[in-house]
Amino acid sequence: MSPIELLDLVLLALLLTCAIGIARLKDLAACAILFSAYSFILCLVWAHRGAPDVAMTEAAVGAGITTVLFLTVISRVGRREK
Amino acid sequence: MNAWRTGRILTTVLIGALAVPLMYGVLHLPPPGQADAPAHSNVSAKYIEHGAEHGGSENLVTGVLLNYRALDTFGEVLVIFTAWLAVAAVAGTARQTGHESTPPSPIVDYVIRMLAPFIAVFALFVIVNGHVLPGGGFQGGVLLGAMLILLSLAHGGEPVADVVSLRTWIWLRAAGVLVFALVALLGLPLTGYLFGLPTDPTLRHALMIVLELGIGIGGGAVLGGLYFSIAGVERS
Amino acid sequence: MTHWPHWLPLVAALPMVGGVLTPLLFRSRPSLAWAWAVSIASVTTLASSALLLTLVGSGPFSYAVGGWLPDYGIELQFDPVSALISPVCIIGLLSLIFSRRYVERSIDPKKVSFFYALVLVNLGGLNGFMMTGDLFNMFVFMEIFSVSAYALVATAREPIAALAAFKYLLMGALSSLLVLFSAGVVFAMTGTLNIADAASRMDVAGPMPAALALAALATGFAVKAALFPVHFWLPDAHAAAPAPVSAILSALVVKAGVVGMLRTLELFAGAEQLLQPLLTSLVWLGALGALGGALMALVQRDIKLMLAYSTVANIGYIFIGLGLATASAATGAMAHTLNHAVIKSALFLAAGAIIHRTGLRHIDDLRGLARRMPVTSFAMAFALVSLSGVPPMAGFVGKWQIAVGALQAGRPAVLAVMIIAGLIVLAFSVRVINALYFRPPSRISVASATEVPLSMLLPIAILTAGCLGLGMTGQPVLEFVAPVIKNLYGAVP
Amino acid sequence: MNAATSVFSHIDYLVAVALFLSGAWILLTSNNLVKKIIGLNVMETSVFAFIVTTGMIDDGAPPLLAAGVEGPFASPLPHALVLTGIVVAVSVTSLALVLVLRIKAELGSVELDEIESVGEHDDSAGPGGGSG
Numbered sequence: 001m002s003p004i005e006l007l008d009l010v011l012l013a014l015l016l017t018c019a020i021g022i023a024r025l026k027d028l029a030a031c032a033i034l035f036s037a038y039s040f041i042l043c044l045v046w047a048h049r050g051a052p053d054v055a056m057t058e059a060a061v062g063a064g065i066t067t068v069l070f071l072t073v074i075s076r077v078g079r080r081e082k
Numbered sequence: 083m084n085a086w087r088t089g090r091i092l093t094t095v096l097i098g099a100l101a102v103p104l105m106y107g108v109l110h111l112p113p114p115g116q117a118d119a120p121a122h123s124n125v126s127a128k129y130i131e132h133g134a135e136h137g138g139s140e141n142l143v144t145g146v147l148l149n150y151r152a153l154d155t156f157g158e159v160l161v162i163f164t165a166w167l168a169v170a171a172v173a174g175t176a177r178q179t180g181h182e183s184t185p186p187s188p189i190v191d192y193v194i195r196m197l198a199p200f201i202a203v204f205a206l207f208v209i210v211n212g213h214v215l216p217g218g219g220f221q222g223g224v225l226l227g228a229m230l231i232l233l234s235l236a237h238g239g240e241p242v243a244d245v246v247s248l249r250t251w252i253w254l255r256a257a258g259v260l261v262f263a264l265v266a267l268l269g270l271p272l273t274g275y276l277f278g279l280p281t282d283p284t285l286r287h288a289l290m291i292v293l294e295l296g297i298g299i300g301g302g303a304v305l306g307g308l309y310f311s312i313a314g315v316e317r318s
Numbered sequence: 319m320t321h322w323p324h325w326l327p328l329v330a331a332l333p334m335v336g337g338v339l340t341p342l343l344f345r346s347r348p349s350l351a352w353a354w355a356v357s358i359a360s361v362t363t364l365a366s367s368a369l370l371l372t373l374v375g376s377g378p379f380s381y382a383v384g385g386w387l388p389d390y391g392i393e394l395q396f397d398p399v400s401a402l403i404s405p406v407c408i409i410g411l412l413s414l415i416f417s418r419r420y421v422e423r424s425i426d427p428k429k430v431s432f433f434y435a436l437v438l439v440n441l442g443g444l445n446g447f448m449m450t451g452d453l454f455n456m457f458v459f460m461e462i463f464s465v466s467a468y469a470l471v472a473t474a475r476e477p478i479a480a481l482a483a484f485k486y487l488l489m490g491a492l493s494s495l496l497v498l499f500s501a502g503v504v505f506a507m508t509g510t511l512n513i514a515d516a517a518s519r520m521d522v523a524g525p526m527p528a529a530l531a532l533a534a535l536a537t538g539f540a541v542k543a544a545l546f547p548v549h550f551w552l553p554d555a556h557a558a559a560p561a562p563v564s565a566i567l568s569a570l571v572v573k574a575g576v577v578g579m580l581r582t583l584e585l586f587a588g589a590e591q592l593l594q595p596l597l598t599s600l601v602w603l604g605a606l607g608a609l610g611g612a613l614m615a616l617v618q619r620d621i622k623l624m625l626a627y628s629t630v631a632n633i634g635y636i637f638i639g640l641g642l643a644t645a646s647a648a649t650g651a652m653a654h655t656l657n658h659a660v661i662k663s664a665l666f667l668a669a670g671a672i673i674h675r676t677g678l679r680h681i682d683d684l685r686g687l688a689r690r691m692p693v694t695s696f697a698m699a700f701a702l703v704s705l706s707g708v709p710p711m712a713g714f715v716g717k718w719q720i721a722v723g724a725l726q727a728g729r730p731a732v733l734a735v736m737i738i739a740g741l742i743v744l745a746f747s748v749r750v751i752n753a754l755y756f757r758p759p760s761r762i763s764v765a766s767a768t769e770v771p772l773s774m775l776l777p778i779a780i781l782t783a784g785c786l787g788l789g790m791t792g793q794p795v796l797e798f799v800a801p802v803i804k805n806l807y808g809a810v811p
Numbered sequence: 812m813n814a815a816t817s818v819f820s821h822i823d824y825l826v827a828v829a830l831f832l833s834g835a836w837i838l839l840t841s842n843n844l845v846k847k848i849i850g851l852n853v854m855e856t857s858v859f860a861f862i863v864t865t866g867m868i869d870d871g872a873p874p875l876l877a878a879g880v881e882g883p884f885a886s887p888l889p890h891a892l893v894l895t896g897i898v899v900a901v902s903v904t905s906l907a908l909v910l911v912l913r914i915k916a917e918l919g920s921v922e923l924d925e926i927e928s929v930g931e932h933d934d935s936a937g938p939g940g941g942s943g
Contacts (some may be wrong), residue, residue, distance in 0.1 A: 103533075104530065105527060106524050106526065107527055107530030108525035108527070109526075110332025110527050112507075113507065119506070119509075120506070121505060121506050121509050122509070123509060123511055124389075124508065124510050125389060125390070125510045125511070128389060136390075149386075150384070150390050150391045151454075151457075152383065152384050152391075153384070153392045153455060154455055154458050156331070156463075157446065157455070157458035157459060157462055158458060160338070161458065161465060164436070164439050164465050164466050164469075165465060167341065167439065168465055168468065168469030170432050171429050171433060171472070172469055172472045172473070173472075203754060212384055249345070252345070256338050256342055259334070260335070260338070263331065263335045269384065269385075272383065273384070274322055275339055275382065275385035276327045277384040278385040279384070282557055283475070285702050300574035
């Protein structure tokens with residue numbers, strides 16, 4: 001098990017925890033930020049998978065633009081999920 | 083409330099049940115990373131073999147996007163403009179006043195204003211070097227969009243949306259589709275097929291740069307526009 | 319005119335670029351935007367009829383985009399299935415002509431140019447979806463006409479329209495995801511995205527991943543076509559949308575799901591043992607959809623909801639035909655796809671004209687309208703008779719062939735369900751006709767209603783004439799579609 | 812190739828499917844419309860993860876034919892697909908968010924059960940109400 005494969009497993013585990021965290025959290029802003037972290041980890045995984053183009057786009061879009069759009073809407077719609 | 087509770091349990095069971103066939107089916111695919119898997123030995127092998135001289139770019143992904151599967155990218159550029167069309171049709175372009183966004187602290191304001199030109203230069207670099215290094219029209223466009231959003235976060239949105247008239251913004255947002263349509267039409271006389279890029283390296287290289295710039299500027303303007311509409315700062 | 323192949327990509331690209339230019343050129347001049355949209359749509363209709371003549375003349379042909387053959391690039395193909403492009407263009411053009419007066423009142427003037435842009439982009443996406451022979455390209459065109467469809471539903475002013483559009487968006491995004499997932503699985507199995515190429519390499523990867531790809535693709539297109547269990551997004555969306563949009567959605571966008579299912583059958587034609595369970599489930603889901611849709615339409619009080627549920631019923635009929643997999647059932651299903659598009663767009667435009675003039679949507683409120691709006695009421699009645707499948711009319715052609723196919727396949731239960739559903743459709747048609755013609759007006763706005771202007775009446779009249787015309791020319795349509803059966807089902811009884 | 816190694820070698824596919832299902836769970840069970848859109852995004856990125864993994868190759872270089880770089884190259888086709896998919900995901904998400912803003916403005920809430928209960932009261936006039 002080379003260290004890189006170990007890193008992969010850790011990143012994949014982090015992805016799953018992010019997804020479960022988003023599922024369980026009631027505070028929408030926290031979900032949006034967790035989604036941003038989820039996108040960053042995905043960007044790392046893809047950078048290692050030999051896909052730099054896609055990693056760059058996912059980081060800028062997933063973590064950047066989508067999260068900002070979510071936070072803008074959450075600030076106008078209400079932060080707590082019932 | 084228990085109706086909602088049972089609904090949740092039912093969905094959890096349904097999704098759990100769905101997991102089994104999905105995972106079982108996926109397990110029977112050739113393992114990822116195997117060199118002789120069909121994913122690498124069919125179309126992709128041809129791309130890698132003839133990528134440089136056909137596709138016209140060392141970065142094969144850009145070659146695939148702009149040359150081999152140009153119709154996909156044209157559809158793609160159209161989807162991103164249609165998203166802005168949809169948002170404008172639903173949200174309207176009237177400027178929603180009344181919700182005051184808290185002005186950021188001067189430090190954030192200063193840092194963003196300092197960073198903005200570097201992001202712009204980096205975005206341009208990514209667009210123009212799309213055929214040699216990882217990058218291209220989309221990545222550059224996304225970076226430009228992110229810069230627009232950062233600036234409007236720093237200045238409260240209205241000044242950034244007012245930097246040019248709404249009419250110019252719309253022309254900028256349609257840049258991707260219009261440039262792509264022109265180059266596609268140009269393909270007819272040059273190669274006898276729509277969406278065809280000529281085989282002469284320098285002309286093809288120039289056309290690809292034009293396409294990348296169109297996609298980048300169009301994408302960036304649209305993503306900025308999406309944020310303006312959602313934050314309610316679009317010019318009316 | 320000699321066969322000029324470049325019309326094929328242009329039929330898709332022209333409305334899209336025309337749509338993109340609409341807000342640029344005419345954002346502040348709505349009437350010019352309408353004229354521009356109608357001219358773009360008519361040029362596209364001419365191009366599509368030229369393609370149709372070429373297809374009838376010299377058979378199916380394909381077009382290598384960018385000059386790349388299928389093993390490199392994307393291949394567009396024009397066969398009897400993608401011949402649906404010409405009715406798409408014609409119905410789209412007529413809906414655009416109809417929407418001039420309708421949109422003036424029901425949509426905010428500043429957004430009118432966006433409305434026409436979205437309609438054009440939607441038509442371009444539909445044309446592209448029906449002509450492409452590449453799995454991922456289908457996904458991209460599907461996104462184009464889906465995103466514009468969600469927004470078109472939301473252009474209506476009622477608050478319910480935004481919620482209906484949101485539910486439609488979630489289901490549509492889910493179905494697009496399933497199609498993308500199966501495109502990924504097909505790529506992992508065969509290394510290519512071209513449907514014909516992938517079909518020939520399908521057996522190399524073993525049955526399990528092929529079953530996964532088939533299930534995901536079929537579910538995705540079933541959701542897009544609103545087949546029975548996953549149809550619940552359709553009624554609210556089609557009823558809340560402005561009338562010309564409802565016509566485009568029910569007549570055209572839903573049929574894209576049917577074309578997608580046909581491409582799926584084409585892709586997996588080689589794997590019979592995989593197709594069998596899918597075909598039987600299509601038959602039963604179709605039967606339940608036909609029955610359930612007809613029943614729900616019967617109990618509706620809002621005329622547009624009634625028509626929306628009747629779309630769910632007719633989609634059920636079409637999938638019964640596709641599922642039975644006999645030659646006559648499948649050709650009947652494809653003919654019914656075309657006929658239902660014409661009938662349902664006539665009905666929705668007529669309903670739109672009535673709502674535009676009287677502002678009333680409930681069937682009971684429309685009593686005695688025939689005296690005040692004779693042409694629209696006659697068109698509504700004529701199209702309803704055609705919908706219920708009375709012989710010389712267009713609705714009869716497809717349903718009769720599917721019924722014959724059900725008998726050939728030895729499925730009397732399916733035939734029984736179709737007959738019951740047909741009677742229910744007849745029942746709610748008679749109820750509307752009775753309200754329009756044989757009951758005294760009960761509302762002031764009905765008593766004072768006047769006929770709609772010509773720009774709305776002309777499209778309704780043309781489509782109503784089509785309800786009869788397609789009934790008369792049923793046989794040539796069936797023969798036109800027949801050659802596709804072989805490559806759909808392989809050996810067919 | 813016994814079961815253990817086959818599961819391990821397909822770990823990427825399995826994680827992608829697990830993320831797809833968790834996204835579906837968030838989408839289906841959450842009552843808040845914004846949470847549903849986040850779930851939709853999780854599903855979309857998981858399908859992209861699946862497609863990028865199909866193009867992966869063991870110790871292969873990214874699809875850049877720079878001078879001096881040999882060895883197996885990752886397949887460029889899935890990367891082009893995912894690039895297109897990501898931009899589609901942004902488009903659908905931004906339209907969904909604008910619809911949520913309009914629902915909040917017109918129906919007063921973004922919680923599905925509250926909206927549905929509002930829907931019941933004025934359902935007598937059918938979804939369209941009086942106007943066309």
